[in-house]
Amino acid sequence: MTTEDGAAGEPLAGGMANAGDVFRRGTLVDRPAPRHAPALHAHLLALREHGFDAAPVPVGPAADGRERLTFIPGDVALPPFPPWAMTTAALTSVGALLRRLHEAGASVAAAPDAEWPRDLADPEGGTVMCHNDVCPDNVVFRDGRAAALIDFDLAAPGRPVWDVAMAARYWVPMLDPLSAATLSPEAPDVPARLRILADGYGLAPAERAVLPGVIEQATEICRAFVARRVADGDPVYREALAGRGGWRRWDRVQAWLTAHRGMFAAALSD
Structure with missing residues (x-):
């Protein structure tokens, strides 16, 4: 340009x-x-x-x-993710950064007359502005720790636990082993990493209890988002869907999340 x-x-x-x-x-x-x-x-x-x-x-x-x-200087993790992006310190810092965003946002009312995007927004709504897309592409790191968030295009009011669920999908990541292998050569300990993210955020017990279900809900919302983009003929999303196993991958992830809900709940409550 x-x-x-x-x-x-x-x-x-x-x-x-x-x-x-x-x-x-x-x-x-x-x-x-x-x-x-x-x-x-x-x-x-x-x-x-x-x-x-x-x-x-x-x-x-x-x-x-x-x-x-x-422009915010630093490092951004792109797949296949570098080792520093998958460390415990990195995951903890993502949770802490998200908590900082929500604490500041609690004092800033979202403009009531604004047409905030609903693409990835919390379907139950809320009073705190959520980023809604805390994926590795949108987190800037310095010295191995999350330092800033970028690309707020999909931000909208919602529950803080919704944003944690969205972040968990990408950073834990909340994927079945076959899907996770396409992002990192080492299989993540999903329950342990989910607990680390929740601890880094300082998630309250009541929110920990609902987090596994909210992650399933967020996954459904993300699938619908991709489906709309594909139906509209978006070439980027069509290529990504085909290259990541198509809808069978989404089916597999959703079934895996539901089957292991109890395991995630136990990890969060220990």
Whole structure:
């Protein structure tokens, strides 16, 4: 991409929705703006005012369908995940960072008249703004620990435990062994890693009790999201679905989560 002053931007890897259309320009990131950019930008600025400095800062209003945000330096894990992304310290820090986001967000009311995206939002709603897409592509690390969250395009009000469930899907990850093997050569100890994430977040007992069920619910929502993108003919999602085992993989993951719900609940309550 060539920017307005003629300078070429550095393409940034990662993500699916805006793949190939996100560029770094010095200290800024130039990317497509979501439709609700004004409300989202106001929320990001309010979070910063309430002490959450681990998110990009909007620079000026969105124009011509694009936005500019401050670039956050660090490392982002892309599959196949590097060893540092799968450490206990990394997982704990993801939970702690998510807790910081929610604590700051509890003091920042989401704009009631904004059309927050429902793609991955908590179907039960809530009062705290959830990121909803805390996948490895959207977490910036420094020295092996989560330092910042990026890409808030899918953020929407919900329950904090919903965001934890979404993060668990990616970071534990909540996958059957066959599916997990495509991301990392070492089979993860899923119950132990789920407990580590919950401990890092400081999840309360009542939320721990419902977390396994919320993870199943979040998986269903994510499947529906992919199905809509595929039905709309999105080539990125069609290719990803075909390359990851198609709908049989989703069936396998959902059946595995349901079959092991008791094991996850026990790990969280020990």
